[in-house]
Amino acid sequence: MEKETTTVSQPGVLRFITAGSVDDGKSTLIGRLLHDSRAILEDQFAAVERASRRRGQDAVDLSLLTDGLEAEREQGITIDVAYRYFATPRRKFIIADTPGHEQYTRNMVTGASTAQAAVVLIDARKGLLPQSRRHIYLATLLGLSDIIVAINKMDLVGYDERVFLAIRDEVLRFGRGLAHSRVSFIPISASVGDMVVERGEHLTWWTGPTLLEALEAVDVSRSLLDLPPRFPVQLVTRPGLPPLVELRGYLGRLESGVLRRGQEVIVLPSGRGTTIRDIVSLEGSSEEAIAGDSITLLLGDQLDISRGDMIAGTFAPPSLTQSISARLCWLNTEPFEAQRRYLLRHTTRTVKARIRNIDARVNIHTLDRDQFVGNLAMNDIVHAQLALQQPIACDPYETNRATGAFILIDEVTNQTVAAGWID
Amino acid sequence: MNLAEEARVLDDAAGPRTLRTRTQLDWLESEGVHILREVAGECTNPALLFSGGKDSAVVLRLAEKAFRPAQIPFTIVHIDTGHNFPEAIEFRDRRVAELGVKLVVGSVEDSIKRGTVRLRRPDESRNAAQSVTLLETIAKYGFDACIGGARRDEEKARAKERIFSFRDDFGQWDPKHQRPELWNLYNARVNPGEHVRVFPISNWTELDVWQYIEREELDLPSLYFSHRRPVFRRNGLVVAVTHVTQPKEGEKIEELSVRFRTVGDMTCTCPVESDAVTVAEIVAETVHTRITERGATRMDDQTSDASMERRKKEGYF
Numbered sequence: 001m002e003k004e005t006t007t008v009s010q011p012g013v014l015r016f017i018t019a020g021s022v023d024d025g026k027s028t029l030i031g032r033l034l035h036d037s038r039a040i041l042e043d044q045f046a047a048v049e050r051a052s053r054r055r056g057q058d059a060v061d062l063s064l065l066t067d068g069l070e071a072e073r074e075q076g077i078t079i080d081v082a083y084r085y086f087a088t089p090r091r092k093f094i095i096a097d098t099p100g101h102e103q104y105t106r107n108m109v110t111g112a113s114t115a116q117a118a119v120v121l122i123d124a125r126k127g128l129l130p131q132s133r134r135h136i137y138l139a140t141l142l143g144l145s146d147i148i149v150a151i152n153k154m155d156l157v158g159y160d161e162r163v164f165l166a167i168r169d170e171v172l173r174f175g176r177g178l179a180h181s182r183v184s185f186i187p188i189s190a191s192v193g194d195m196v197v198e199r200g201e202h203l204t205w206w207t208g209p210t211l212l213e214a215l216e217a218v219d220v221s222r223s224l225l226d227l228p229p230r231f232p233v234q235l236v237t238r239p240g241l242p243p244l245v246e247l248r249g250y251l252g253r254l255e256s257g258v259l260r261r262g263q264e265v266i267v268l269p270s271g272r273g274t275t276i277r278d279i280v281s282l283e284g285s286s287e288e289a290i291a292g293d294s295i296t297l298l299l300g301d302q303l304d305i306s307r308g309d310m311i312a313g314t315f316a317p318p319s320l321t322q323s324i325s326a327r328l329c330w331l332n333t334e335p336f337e338a339q340r341r342y343l344l345r346h347t348t349r350t351v352k353a354r355i356r357n358i359d360a361r362v363n364i365h366t367l368d369r370d371q372f373v374g375n376l377a378m379n380d381i382v383h384a385q386l387a388l389q390q391p392i393a394c395d396p397y398e399t400n401r402a403t404g405a406f407i408l409i410d411e412v413t414n415q416t417v418a419a420g421w422i423d
Numbered sequence: 424m425n426l427a428e429e430a431r432v433l434d435d436a437a438g439p440r441t442l443r444t445r446t447q448l449d450w451l452e453s454e455g456v457h458i459l460r461e462v463a464g465e466c467t468n469p470a471l472l473f474s475g476g477k478d479s480a481v482v483l484r485l486a487e488k489a490f491r492p493a494q495i496p497f498t499i500v501h502i503d504t505g506h507n508f509p510e511a512i513e514f515r516d517r518r519v520a521e522l523g524v525k526l527v528v529g530s531v532e533d534s535i536k537r538g539t540v541r542l543r544r545p546d547e548s549r550n551a552a553q554s555v556t557l558l559e560t561i562a563k564y565g566f567d568a569c570i571g572g573a574r575r576d577e578e579k580a581r582a583k584e585r586i587f588s589f590r591d592d593f594g595q596w597d598p599k600h601q602r603p604e605l606w607n608l609y610n611a612r613v614n615p616g617e618h619v620r621v622f623p624i625s626n627w628t629e630l631d632v633w634q635y636i637e638r639e640e641l642d643l644p645s646l647y648f649s650h651r652r653p654v655f656r657r658n659g660l661v662v663a664v665t666h667v668t669q670p671k672e673g674e675k676i677e678e679l680s681v682r683f684r685t686v687g688d689m690t691c692t693c694p695v696e697s698d699a700v701t702v703a704e705i706v707a708e709t710v711h712t713r714i715t716e717r718g719a720t721r722m723d724d725q726t727s728d729a730s731m732e733r734r735k736k737e738g739y740f
Contacts, residue, residue, distance in 0.1 A: 012447030080601065082582040083575045085628050092447040094626055106603060113605040234460040237493050251489075253457045282452060282488045292445060294456040294489070307464050331603045345608050348464065405606045414612040416602045 014218055015094045017111040017144075019135035020121030025152050029121060029190035030084060030097055031062025036197035037212065039086035062191075081111045090216045105138065105364065105379040106331040109419055112142035113405065116220040119148045119211065124157045124187075128170045134364045136171070140181050141327070141362075141381070143401050143421070146218045147183045150211055155189040159202045180398065186211050224291040229257030229265070230318065230395070230403050231297065231311040232347035249280065249296040250305060252348070255402035257313060259297075260288045266317050267303055268310045268393035275300040308349035310393040310403075318393040318403055325423045326397075327362060328355075329381045332410070332417035336376035342417070344388060346406040352389040353408065359383040386420075397421035448635055455482070455623040456489040457607065458586060462568050462621050463489075463496045465611040469568035469621075470527070470561070471497040473518070475511035476686045478572030480641055481632055482623055483518065486570075497570065499524050502557045504549040505532045506667050506689040514644040529560030548690040558594040567613055570621045576628045586625050592616035629684075630709045637702040646683045649700045653678050660693040 020026040035045070045060075052061045084095040096111030098104070112118065118139035122132045139147050149171055157163045164187045171183070186195055187203055188211055194200030197212045209217065237249040259265070263276045279289050280296040289295045297311065305311075312318055330336060336355065344353035355376075360369035362381040369383060376382055397404030401421075408418040445453075459482075462469050471486060473479045486495045499519055503512075519526045531549050534540040539559065540552040561569060575582045580598070587609040589602050602610055611619050624632070636643065654661050654677060655670040661681060662668050667690050670676055681694035682705070699705045 012445065013450045080583050080598070082579075083626070084582065085576045085626070087447075087628070087630070092628075092631075110603045110605050114607070234457070234464050237490075251460055253453060282456065290445070292450060292453055294453040294460070345610070347608075348461075401606070405608065407603075407605055407608045407610065409610055409612060414610070414614065416604070416610045419603070419605045 013092045013094060014117065014215060014220065015096065015115045016117040016119060016215065016218075017096045017098050017108070017115045017139070018119045018121065019098060019108060019139065020132070020152075024121040024123045024132075025190045026097070026121050028062050029119070029150070029152065029188070029196065030095060032190045032193055032196045033095070033212065034084060034086050035062060036193060037086045037088060039084075081107050088212065088216060093215065105134075105381075106329060106419075108135070108138050109142060109329045109331075112139060112144060113419065115142075115144060117146040117148065117215070117218050118144045119150055119215075121150050121152050122167060122171075124151050124153045124163050124167065127167050128174075130365050132171075133174065136183075137364055137367050141421075143397060144181060145220060145223065147181045148211065148214050149183065149185045150188050151185065152188050152190055154187045154194065154203065155192045159187075159189075159194075161187075161205045184208075184214060186214060224256050225258060227256035227291070227400055228316045229259050229311075229313040230255045230347075230400065231259065231265075232349070232403075233305060233307055233309045233311065234348050235307060236305060237296070247277070247298050248302075248305075249298055250311065251294075251296050252311075253294045254289045254291055255347070256291045256400055258288060258290050259295075259313075261286075264314050265299075265311050266314050267299075267305055268312060268318065269320055269391050270303065270305075270309070271320075272301075272303050273314065274303060308347075310347065310349075312393065318395050318400075320391045320393050322388045322391045323356075324386050324388065324392075324394065326384060326386060326406070326420045327381055327423070328376075328384050328408070329419045330376050330378055330417065331419060332415055333378055334417075335378070336417075341411040343409045343411055344386065344392075344406050344420075345409060346392045346394060347403060349390075349392055350409075351392060352411075354387045355384050356387045357385040359385065383423075384420075394422050396423060448631065448638060451624070451627055451631055452485065452488070452635070454607075454626065455485040458609070458621065458623040459486050459489045459570070461587075461607075461609050462570060462611065465609070466568035466619070468564070468566050469497045469570060470500040470564070470566040471495070471570040472557075472572070473499045473501055473515060473526075474572075474687070475501070475507075475515035475518075475644055476572070477632060477636065477643055477647060478574065478624060480514075480518070480643060481627075481635055482570060482572045483522070484635075484639055484641055485623060487522065495522060495524050497524075498564065498566070499526045500529065500560060500564075500566075500569070501526065502529045502553045502560065503531065504553055504688045505530065506549055508644070508646055508686060508689060508692075510644040510646045511686050514642070518642070527560065527564060529556045529563075531556045534559060548688060550688040550691050553688070554594075561594065561618055562616075566618055568611060568619050568621055570623065572624055573622050574627050574629075574632075575622075575625050584622060584625065586622055587611050588620045588622070589613070590618050590620060594618075596620075630706070633702065633706045633709050637706055644686060646686055646694075647705070649680050649682045649697045651678055652681050652694065654681060654694065661696060662693055663689075665689050 018026050018030060049060050082097045084097060086093050096115055098108040098111035120135045151164050151167050168185045187206055188195040190196060194203050195210045199210055231252050231254050233250050233252050235251040259276060261276055261279055265276060266273050276297060277300045278298040279286050342353050344351050358372045358376060360383045361372045363370045364381060372382060395403040404422045406420045407416050410417050473483055501515055531540060531552050534556045540555050573581055583598060585601055585604045590596060613619060653664040655674040664676055679696055680698050682697045682699060683694045685692060699708050
């Protein structure tokens with residue numbers, strides 16, 4: 001279709017997380033999405049039928065489709081992020097199935113880091129509990145563009161529209177901190193199958209989309225292409241190989257924006273300017289690259305560029321800094337220790353880092369800044385100041401996730417101990 | 424504002440331009456290339472596991488595209504159970520010669536001779552024994568990264584696997600204490616003796632793999648396409664007659680049109696009935712299949728709900 005080749009690129013993939021506690025029916029919802037979109041095959045379904053019977057359940061328990069690890073099946077809870085796949089004719093979906101318990105905040109942060117949208121489940125009988133609030137806050141903190149609040153178990157409240165509206169208003173009322181995300185609401189029953197993939201027969205008063213239709217409609221492309229170009233250099237090819245006989249090629253993925261042949265660019269941290277001589281895509285020489293493309297750049301000048309450097313547009317370049325102010329989510333079971341040495345990994349660059357000060361603790365129930373006392377321990381989110389041994393070229397996470405995000409690695413244990421996003 | 428209007432606003436801001444649509448295959452390919460380039464940037468001695476199967480053929484293609492015109496900067500490794508289909512071995516050697524890359528073969532037969540693999544019966548499946556030989560090969564050559572074609576959609580335990588997955592100095596996977604993996608900031612740091620397994624096609628499904636094979640016109644072993652073959656039936660599966668898989672009493676040999684959906688050790692890989700002789704026909708069959716790839720074809724996954732998880736902890740790919 002000609003229209004598709006001349007319009008803004010719609011990515012063929014949407015990544016989203018599902019947040020909600022065990023009792024909100026999250027695993028059932030995912031099972032329902034997979035089952036009704038025909039991503040569950042007969043042998044998988046038969047295995048779940050057998051497992052349901054073994055547990056003495058009458059109906060097939062769709063939640064058994066997703067709990068992958070032995071420990072989870074023993075305890076009946078989800079303890080790690082699991083990834084699920086299904087596709088419709090419109091796009092491919094990757095679900096990060098994240099646990100709902102508070103002690104697994106780090107897993108939700110992990111799942112949300114690669115997602116564009118979140119489906120937050122609320123039990124219609126219980127309304128907006130502190131933990132649903134926490135899920136919505138975390139989704140906004142991680143910069144997800146779309147939050148779909150699915151009010152579940154409508155069958156258990158007689159499919160009453162008033163219950164749905166009351167919960168919707170309650171969520172909208174605490175709307176603080178949601179300014180950067182689009183929030184929408186859908187009444188569903190995951191166990192019956194209403195408004196998930198099929199409309200069902202019970203929610204006749206609902207004229208909005210089904211959950212799947214809402215997911216198909218999430219638009220994520222525009223924001224990334226609209227941003228200034230950011231190209232972290234992954235590797236440098238040696239010259240001498242045809243067709244790059246005299247030139248070095250810079251390998252990497254364009255994380256945001258658009259680059260065109262002939263365009264002026266700046267290389268950081270050196271600050272030197274040059275032009276793009278050619279863009280080699282995976283198919284060969286091309287006129288332009290857009291966010292998400294893995295490419296090789298050939299530049300107009302011979303510059304000293306290596307892995308960890310950033311090539312950016314000359315308009316609104318990233319800031320080059322050795323001191324950052326950021327929010328940190330502590331991921332490790334061992335708390336932060338000031339005398340330990342940490343490495344900061346930002347785009348393709350790794351530098352030594354020190355946490356200079358912890359200013360405040362983020363209250364994930366209110367988003368308030370609480371006074372910081374005690375340890376920085378697993379699942380804590382804090383406001384902190386970091387000092388870096390070498391500068392990084394970064395943007396605020398709010399404007400560019402790829403150049404605003406970092407992780408901290410313990411230099412001795414090699415553990416990934418914290419996730420950070422720059423203010 | 425609808426999409427067309429949005430496109431116009433964008434065009435006004437940056438001058439006229441045409442943006443080609445990126446499909447899901449473009450997205451997956453770009454992600455896989457990014458991952459392979461990260462391995463080359465972060466690891467000192469990486470290996471790429473190539474069995475001659477379709478998934479590793481896709482990974483090899485991604486590696487080719489990620490680094491060309493330069494050579495693939497990985498040692499190609501194959502763990503040979505000694506019970507591989509000859510078509511897969513022929514294909515492996517042909518691809519390696521075409522790419523001019525170095526091939527290292529770790530042989531389960533050698534592990535048996537060394538006494539590190541002990542089989543209870545001579546005809547016992549050597550599939551699980553591959554883990555021992557793989558770890559021995561990793562140790563012998565000092566690989567700090569091992570790239571493989573495993574996909575998260577294959578199996579429940581794999582659904583929780585990281586893209587860069589840490590293995591301790593016993594080669595073990597600890598699913599409850601995996602390194603968190605955020606954004607696309609992969610942590611490949613290991614101490615001597617440890618390594619990471621890297622899965623660049625984690626996010627691909629069986630259908631994505633076949634569609635990519637179709638788009639890239641990838642060569643595959645002939646086993647993947649429908650052919651006539653003597654088979655017998657066991658536990659609802661079709662089993663090929665080979666020197667290591669013989670019918671027991673009461674199991675009748677018949678000749679059927681079959682193809683393999685996965686190609687692994689002969690003792691545990693089963694074909695499915697199919698008339699698909701082209702990639703396009705296989706894509707069409709994959710769209711309509713009602714049975715999972717491993718469910719239809721693997722004798723070793725059906726022993727228990729957690730058999731893959733247990734094998735993975737032991738170092739299995």
